[in-house]
Each structure stands twice: as C-alpha cells, then as structure tokens.
Amino acid sequence: MTRRSYKTRLGCVACEELTEFGAGKPGWLVDNPNLLSAIDTHSLLLANGTTILLLSWSDPTGSPLKIRPELSPIEAESISAVEWLVFDDVRVIVAGTSCGYLLIYSLRGDLIHRQMIYPGRVLKLRVRGTKKDLIQDTSSEEFGLIMPGVIARFDGSDIQNMLQKWFEEAHSRFWDKKSKSQGSEDFGDSDVKLPFQLWNIGKYGTCADAAITGIMPPPLMEQQSSQRYYCSVAVGEDAVISAYRLSEDKGRSLVGAFLSKVVPATFSTIASFSKLIWRSEQTSPKKSDQKPQPFARASPLTCFKDHPRKGEKLTLSPSGTLAAITDSLGRILLLDTQALVVVRLWKGYRDASCLFMEMLVNKNFASSSSTYSEPMKSDYCLCLAIHAPRKGIIEIWQMRTGPRLRTIPCAKGCKMLQPSYRFGASMSFPYVPLEVFLLNGDSGQISVLNRTLDP
Helix, strand or coil, rough: HHHHHHHHEECCCCCHHHHHCCCCCCCCCCCCCEEEEECCCCEEEEEEECEEEEEECCCCCCCCCCECCCCCCCCCCEEEEEEEECCCEEEEEEEEEEEEEEEEEEECCCCEEEECCCCCCEEEEEEEEEECCCCCCCCEEEEEEECCEEEEEHHHHHHHHHHHHHHHHHHHHCCCCCCHHHHHHHHHCCCCCCEEEEEEEECCCCCCEEEEEEEEECCCCCCCCCEEEEEEEEECCCCCCEEEECCCCCCCHHHHHHHHHHHHHHHHHHHHHHHHCCCCCCCCCCCCCCCCCECEEEEEEEEEECCCCCEEEEEEECCCEEEEEEEECCCCCEEEEECCEEEEEEECCCCCCCEEEEECCCCHHHHCCCCCCCCHHHHHHHHHHHEEEECEEEEEEEEECCEEEEEEEEECCCCECCCCCCHHHHHCCCCCCCCCEEEECCEEEEEEECCCCCC
C-alpha cells in the first residue's frame, strides 16, 4: 500500500538570491522574526528589513526581482510588513515601514504610491472583504494597517481607482517614450493621498495584533445616518482580547459633538480675549510639518485580562465571524466576534500559528454526479489549520465544534502561508476555496494542503 500524501507540490523557489535572506542556515525561515513573507497563487514575497524579493515558481525562466525602498537611515527605518493586493487584472506589492509609511510597488519594482499613515511601526497589513448574501446584509472590501494601538482602514475601491489611474498614465508614458522609472517616482512621491480612517485602539494597552471583523449596528441613542460602524478585535500584552466599535465620524455622539464644536470655540474666544488684554504682537508661526490625521471615535466594547497571559497573533475567518487567537501560554482561543465570547479552546500549542481553510467534506458531491462539475461553496466546510512546530505537525479541525479531521507531519523549518483576499473573488466562478500553502525553508519547496478528505 502506498503512503498517502496530504500535500501537493507546486514548485520550488530555491535560488542564489535567497542567501542574502539567510537561506542555507537551519531555521532561517522561521527563527528570524525580522524575515517577512507573503504568498500569492504563483509568487512569493520575502523581506529582510531593507530588501523585498519577488520569486515565482510558475515561471522558471523568470529572474527574481529585488526592490530596495528608500528608507530613512537617520530613523533606522526598515520594512516591517509586506502583502499582496490583487484585483481583477492588477497585482501590486504593498509594504509598511517601521516609521509608519505605506509603499505600493508594481511587479516591475516601480514605486506607485508612498504615503505617511501614522508615526509608528506597521505590524501587519490586512486585506479582507465580504459580499452581500443571505448572511451578510452589506458588502465591504478593505485594506488595513495595524500599528501598536492604532488601526487604519482604506476602502478597496479607492485603492483600485488610484491603481487604474497610475497604470493608464504609465501606459501613456511608455508610448510617449518617456522614462518609466522617472515617471513612477514622480507619481509615487506626488501629493496624491489615499483617503483612510484612523482609530486609536490602545485604551487597554498597546496591541500586538488586531483586525476589523466587519460592519456592526450603531449604538443605542445614536442618530441614524448613512455612516458605518465597524467592529475591531485586538490582542496584546495588557489585554489578551479587547474589542471596539469604530465610527467613521468622530463627532457622531453628543459628547463628540461637544468636544469638536463647543470646546474649540471656547478656547478660540479665550485666546482672542487674551490677545485684547495683553496686546500680543506675535505673528503666526510658519507652516509646520504635516501632522497625523486625527483619530475617529473608537468606543470600547469589552476587555479580557488574564495576567500573565498575553495575546500574540490573531487570524480572522473569511466572513469575520470567527477569530483564532494564540497566546503566550500555548493556548489557542476561538472567538465569536459577533457575540464576543470564546467558543473553543486548545491547549499545548506553544509557538503555534493558525490559518483558516476550506475542506471538501460533502461526500455526496462526487457520488451524486455522473459527470464532472466544479464544487460549489456549499460543498466546503470551514476548518482551522494549526501548525504546531514543536510537535512537527499540522492539525486540521472542523469549525466551530467539529472533530480533528487530519494530522499532517511537517518538517522542521516550514511555514504556513495563505494568499490574501482577492478583490471581487466572491463573484468568480468556479468557486475558489480558501487554501493553505506550506513553504519548506530547507528545500525551498512550495506545497498546498489537499482539500479533500478521501480515506
């Protein structure tokens, strides 16, 4: 009897360029906290603080691409997060820096956009979206930046419009025989700014990870309007789990209106009166440096403290209704983000990482059809893949309270990766399930975990 494999090999990314990132040393992929990675369906991104490396295993003839962003040596700026942004016909590389900058690059390495978000280290870049269906009564596609105690949200349509404009201008510059690199830098360093919302979610201490879980109803006694409210969940050292209601408008409540209208007017009156008395002849100061965007209103919903337990990483399900949280005590908490209660707990998983995936568990799918047809979304069930490196395994558990479906041996030095949300993917056919990839740091092999549960 042949041994059954639960993984499918896709290709290999081993190359000489990986030596700059530490390849060849045991544990180079997982032991270096400053080594960042992000995967797409056919490409891999690696970043070591100063350089971004783009590798593709689907095109063996293509050479790796290196991007070296212009970073501030005075502030010791470095790349602190990388991710993919994938639209219908556009793919771009996104990076966040330790000084709070957002950088967007084309697959040729051209700088498309550069923008200051907030002074602080970008911890993570998150891309997610939900489509309007029987469960979700509204749709939302967004891109977010997570910083210690701060979260920023960009609307996906704003980024898509900016990218379409840039590629149209790049195409016209190409036919006008102008320098492509010079044009890209001019556009990337221009005054074009993407609109975004910014919230302070550090009431219970700085967060190590956070996410916007979805749209939520407004609080009681709030006036009805077209403004949206979002729910965010954060994990950190002081509070293992904390949740907030995020408002698009910082002046939505009576208190907010008082603070934003009455208080500034009062201080303005006092200042004018003091100038009258003291006849101050001070001239207005010169234009100062660009100030960070003011925070919108974030109202605390709940907080869970359990010293010395610390929240470390947060993984969100596609719909945003579940979140898997790892802590410093080797436990994994499954949080219902709508009820804000823990519905499941795993113990004994130190240094674990989690990713949600979809498994084909509908046994009647293959037998009920004599001709081949693509499975639909209803044929899949949501599962949680838990990588336990100390045990050397990957476990797949059915959500929410289902059994362990599979245990997969995993070599030391491997890392689980998952492609980011593809804008407009929910409308595509055939249905593309949520997959989990496995990168072997020693061999450079890229594999995907099988979705079927055949014995």
